[in-house]
Amino acid sequence: MISTSLLTEFKNLLGKDNVLDSESDRHAYSYDAAVLDAVIPELVLRPTNSEQLGKTVALCNENNLPMTVRGAGTNLSGGTIPTKEHGVVILTNGLNKILEINEQDLYAVVQPGVVTAKFAAEVAKRGLFYPPDPGSQAVSTLGGNVSENAGGLRGLKYGVTKDYVMGVNFWNVEGEYIKSGGKTVKCVSGFNLSQLMVASEGTLGVFDEIILKLVPPPVASKAMLAEFNDINKASETVAAIIANKIVPCTLELLDNATINYVEDYTKAGLPTDAAAILLIEVDGGHMALVEDDAEKVLEICKKNGARRVQMAKDAAEKNKLWEARRNALPALARARPTTVLEDATVPRSQVPAMIKAINDVAAKYKLQIGTFGHAGDGNLHPTILTDKRDKEEFHRVEQAVDEIFDVALKLGGTLSGEHGIGTAKSKWLEKETTKATIIYSRKLKKAVDPNYLLNPGKIIGG
Amino acid sequence: MTQDVHQLAKMLQELDDQMVTCMKCGMCQAVCPIFAETMSEGDVARGKIALLENLSHEMIKDPQGVQDKLNKCLLCGSCAANCPSGVKVLDIFLKARVIVNTYMGLSATKKAIFQGLLTKPALFNSVLDVASKFQGAFTKEANEIIGSSCSRLNMPVIGERHFMPLAKKSLRKLEPARNTLPGKSGYRVAFFPGCVIDKIYPHVGQTVLKVLTHHEVGIYMPAGQACCGIPALASGDKDSFDKLVKRNLEIFEKENFDYLLTACATCTATMHELWPLMSGDKTQSMRDRIAALSAKVMDINQFLVDVLKVAHPVEGHGTKVTYHDPCHLKKSLKVSEQPRALLKTNPNVEFVEMAEPDRCCGSGGSFNLQHYELSKEIGTRKRDNIVASGASVVTTGCPACMMQISDMLSQHQDRIAVKHVIEVYAETL
Ligand SMILES: Cc1cc2nc3c(=O)[nH]c(=O)nc-3n(C[C@H](O)[C@H](O)[C@H](O)COP(=O)(O)OP(=O)(O)OC[C@H]3O[C@@H](n4cnc5c(N)ncnc54)[C@H](O)[C@@H]3O)c2cc1C
Ligand code: SF4
Ligand code: SF4
Ligand code: SF4
Numbered sequence: 001m002i003s004t005s006l007l008t009e010f011k012n013l014l015g016k017d018n019v020l021d022s023e024s025d026r027h028a029y030s031y032d033a034a035v036l037d038a039v040i041p042e043l044v045l046r047p048t049n050s051e052q053l054g055k056t057v058a059l060c061n062e063n064n065l066p067m068t069v070r071g072a073g074t075n076l077s078g079g080t081i082p083t084k085e086h087g088v089v090i091l092t093n094g095l096n097k098i099l100e101i102n103e104q105d106l107y108a109v110v111q112p113g114v115v116t117a118k119f120a121a122e123v124a125k126r127g128l129f130y131p132p133d134p135g136s137q138a139v140s141t142l143g144g145n146v147s148e149n150a151g152g153l154r155g156l157k158y159g160v161t162k163d164y165v166m167g168v169n170f171w172n173v174e175g176e177y178i179k180s181g182g183k184t185v186k187c188v189s190g191f192n193l194s195q196l197m198v199a200s201e202g203t204l205g206v207f208d209e210i211i212l213k214l215v216p217p218p219v220a221s222k223a224m225l226a227e228f229n230d231i232n233k234a235s236e237t238v239a240a241i242i243a244n245k246i247v248p249c250t251l252e253l254l255d256n257a258t259i260n261y262v263e264d265y266t267k268a269g270l271p272t273d274a275a276a277i278l279l280i281e282v283d284g285g286h287m288a289l290v291e292d293d294a295e296k297v298l299e300i301c302k303k304n305g306a307r308r309v310q311m312a313k314d315a316a317e318k319n320k321l322w323e324a325r326r327n328a329l330p331a332l333a334r335a336r337p338t339t340v341l342e343d344a345t346v347p348r349s350q351v352p353a354m355i356k357a358i359n360d361v362a363a364k365y366k367l368q369i370g371t372f373g374h375a376g377d378g379n380l381h382p383t384i385l386t387d388k389r390d391k392e393e394f395h396r397v398e399q400a401v402d403e404i405f406d407v408a409l410k411l412g413g414t415l416s417g418e419h420g421i422g423t424a425k426s427k428w429l430e431k432e433t434t435k436a437t438i439i440y441s442r443k444l445k446k447a448v449d450p451n452y453l454l455n456p457g458k459i460i461g462g
Numbered sequence: 463m464t465q466d467v468h469q470l471a472k473m474l475q476e477l478d479d480q481m482v483t484c485m486k487c488g489m490c491q492a493v494c495p496i497f498a499e500t501m502s503e504g505d506v507a508r509g510k511i512a513l514l515e516n517l518s519h520e521m522i523k524d525p526q527g528v529q530d531k532l533n534k535c536l537l538c539g540s541c542a543a544n545c546p547s548g549v550k551v552l553d554i555f556l557k558a559r560v561i562v563n564t565y566m567g568l569s570a571t572k573k574a575i576f577q578g579l580l581t582k583p584a585l586f587n588s589v590l591d592v593a594s595k596f597q598g599a600f601t602k603e604a605n606e607i608i609g610s611s612c613s614r615l616n617m618p619v620i621g622e623r624h625f626m627p628l629a630k631k632s633l634r635k636l637e638p639a640r641n642t643l644p645g646k647s648g649y650r651v652a653f654f655p656g657c658v659i660d661k662i663y664p665h666v667g668q669t670v671l672k673v674l675t676h677h678e679v680g681i682y683m684p685a686g687q688a689c690c691g692i693p694a695l696a697s698g699d700k701d702s703f704d705k706l707v708k709r710n711l712e713i714f715e716k717e718n719f720d721y722l723l724t725a726c727a728t729c730t731a732t733m734h735e736l737w738p739l740m741s742g743d744k745t746q747s748m749r750d751r752i753a754a755l756s757a758k759v760m761d762i763n764q765f766l767v768d769v770l771k772v773a774h775p776v777e778g779h780g781t782k783v784t785y786h787d788p789c790h791l792k793k794s795l796k797v798s799e800q801p802r803a804l805l806k807t808n809p810n811v812e813f814v815e816m817a818e819p820d821r822c823c824g825s826g827g828s829f830n831l832q833h834y835e836l837s838k839e840i841g842t843r844k845r846d847n848i849v850a851s852g853a854s855v856v857t858t859g860c861p862a863c864m865m866q867i868s869d870m871l872s873q874h875q876d877r878i879a880v881k882h883v884i885e886v887y888a889e890t891l
Contacts (some may be wrong), residue, residue, distance in 0.1 A: 023524045024504055024528055024530070025502065025527075027512060027513055027521070028502070028503040028512060028513060030529075031486055032488075033485065053681055072488055072491060074486055074487060074488045075487075091501075136489070137490060138492035139488050141494070154559070291634055329546050332548050333485055333547040334483075334547060334548045337479075337482040338482065339485050388482070389482060
């Protein structure tokens with residue numbers, strides 16, 4: 001229990017409006033976007049400046065309170081569901097300032113609660129580009145993106161969040177300020193703590209300021225949709241495009257089930273009999289070059305068995321093509337009450353094998369699964385459509401998920417391409433790595449957070 | 463008490479099928495005007511649904527806390543319009559308000575207003591007629607371009623508001639009733655002015671009649687219409703709501719017509735969507751009657767543009783006019799192009815788009831009464847966008863929005879007129 005005197009201390013520090021302790025407020029911070037059981041925090045705290053953030057962490061530490069930092073709470077692996085006992089949730093949405101956008105040196109300094117899409121828009125206003133674009137960017141925060149190493153549609157060519165992190169300043173569990181990385185393109189002073197913090201899911205420190213790399217934007221782009229009668233051919237095409245030394249900015253695949261759900265929902269005229277479609281976009285600094293690449297991609301698609309390739313003539317047509325991809329999740333989400341969106345990722349060459357395995361699992365457990373995703377980086381989102389209230393069916397879902405991960409690992413892949421480990425997948429981590437890796441990681445955790453107060457239970461377990 | 467909470471929980475479980483479709487993705491945070499101000503998860507659709515679920519599973523012991531959060535909502539529908547999972551957020555919230563607010567009991571003031579006044583239109587009208595005569599004693603003019611007033615004295619309900627005074631003569635007094643046959647247009651419509659147009663903006667009602675007459679549309683405007691019921695429903699008073707629906711049904715069923723038109727976005731959305739939605743507990747024949755009438759309900763802009771096809775865009779010069787999308791028009795009824803098309807038919811008007819035209823103005827009916835500070839913060843953002851557009855007239859399609867926008871502009875001493883789209887269109891006739 002949190003004592004009245006400690007509560008008063010928090011209120012003095014943060015102002016009483018930023019200390020949420022009513023039952024209804026606490027319940028509203030007991031879940032995130034993962035389909036997992038809720039855990040109610042004892043207290044929710046919202047620091048609004050850097051100093052308050054540091055002191056909040058220090059106070060929690062002094063009072064032995066486990067802390068879970070929360071950005072927008074959109075992660076899909078339980079990262080922001082508080083720990084079982086005495087958990088405190090620390091909100092970052094009061095720390096939402098863009099501190100600097102440096103147009104000369106191409107970097108920006110931000111607070112962790114800045115919303116990704118807002119940041120990208122501010123940067124774009126200055127003629128610059130911040131490429132990572134998770135599907136949740138309209139609400140997700142940069143702190144959350146760094147903590148999860150979020151990816152997006154442009155991952156293939158432009159990389160993911162980690163490729164843009166130049167530095168992270170954070171509070172350690174004692175509330176001391178730790179600085180890593182910096183504003184120079186080259187910076188090798190000391191341990192590379194910044195990259196250690198990426199994907200650490202709030203277990204090693206609490207981000208205060210993040211330095212992000214910016215790049216010049218592409219000025220031209222061209223998109224197309226290719227239809228295949230055979231999903232293997234579609235996947236082979238992915239590999240062939242890259243083997244031909246063309247790296248599209250986006251290369252997305254939708255399987256037959258997903259195409260049908262999207263078509264049911266949007267009536268956009270998608271080929272419901274196609275085994276798969278690929279949505280491909282190439283971009284660059286010059287239209288002539290982009291058009292040249294687009295023509296080459298079109299040829300490769302045809303050579304690899306595409307039955308039809310539709311090239312967008314203008315922005316409106318391009319937008320129409322992308323509608324299919326944008327509606328994949330909404331269409332699937334509407335089919336059944338509960339949507340379990342998974343994140344199995346395999347080497348590109350194994351995409352056909354992975355898709356086949358997912359379909360076998362669907363048949364074996366009698367489940368509806370639609371698969372779409374970033375085929376260009378082997379990152380698939382098998383999406384299981386179910387109703388979590390149906391205990392028997394949900395048990396089958398859990399078995400199916402286990403089996404999907406098993407296959408992903410067997411094919412040389414990973415448990416998570418972009419959604420993180422959290423609590424949802426922590427039991428699997430040892431299988432992907434080694435026992436020694438887990439022990440090593442726990443030693444590291446223990447060294448910097450001896451009482452396991454920073455988001456305990458996540459990634460490497462209790 | 464625990465037994466009672468058990469009862470409450472059981473009633474809420476009826477909403478379970480709808481609530482379970484919320485996948486807690488959090489995308490509603492991007493568009494909720496309340497969340498933008500408070501940044502609290504309990505104020506956004508996802509949070510409220512989670513609270514209702516927890517209440518229905520008896521995990522929460524404090525229904526009051528849930529009720530407070532549930533009522534802190536504009537019912538603007540922005541979350542539903544943006545929800546990937548298609549969660550019917552407004553259905554859930556309205557039904558939950560009926561359940562939770564009935565359980566917690568209506569406040570004495572609300573009881574007096576809904577049950578004592580709103581459901582008795584004759585009494586309601588005469589009380590307001592008297593009030594319109596005396597209002598001048600307590601109020602003074604605030605902004606002559608907008609026509610707003612503010613309080614002379616320090617009055618509790620009015621506070622710092624700049625409000626639109628009650629009209630000297632309500633529409634009902636100016637135009638007691640109409641019943642005309644269709645002319646060349648071949649159409650005959652019923653007209654439902656709604657309370658705010660009747661009592662505060664009668665000239666908007668008159669303009670609608672003038673426009674319809676001009677286009678030779680037959681009009682049925684019966685006396686004795688009652689409020690559409692949204693104030694009662696939003697407060698969870700389903701009994702009063704049902705009474706108002708029944709009364710309107712009886713009056714409008716007396717004649718035949720093609721469409722039931724309103725110039726109030728909120729009335730249209732209420733009659734078109736909420737009447738059938740809330741009729742599940744009625745007999746089949748009553749449900750059929752409600753469905754038949756509500757299917758005819760249409761917004762005036764939509765009627766003029768989609769049915770009569772009167773909008774012919776011209777290159778306009780002169781007054782800069784902008785447009786605010788009422789949530790009930792754009793997000794509930796998907797009407798957003800039609801009002802703009804009407805504005806663009808006026809040659810003396812240069813149409814300018816404001817930033818975030820479809821962002822809620824913060825009115826939300828009784829939300830404005832309960833949470834004025836929050837309502838004002840949201841409204842100020844709308845005001846800033848209007849001012850930044852450089853327009854000298856702001857138009858919209860809902861009298862409730864007109865009141866809220868007038869209050870915001872008037873408090874800033876902005877010299878920007880607030881009009882209904884139909885007024886700007888009528889200038890072209
Ligand atoms: C509809 C939808 C689409 C999505 N699409 C994608 C996608 O395309 N690609 C992708 O990668 N992900 C995607 N996601 C997952 C999710 O949006 C990302 O993981 C995102 O980065 C989470 O950001 P957030 O601000 O919501 O963080 P949260 O969920 O609040 O937090 C995530 C983790 O970061 C930690 N954390 C947050 N802030 C800090 C801080 N300041 N210091 C230390 N730790 C912190 C938290 O403790 C938690 O462990 C999607 C999710 C949804 C619901
Ligand atoms: S956007 Fe819809 S599904 Fe997502 S959290 Fe909000 S209400 Fe739920
Ligand atoms: S209806 Fe409007 S105010 Fe209410 S939760 Fe949805 S977006 Fe927010
Ligand atoms: S919605 Fe508002 S204006 Fe329209 S009738 Fe009802 S109360 Fe009156």
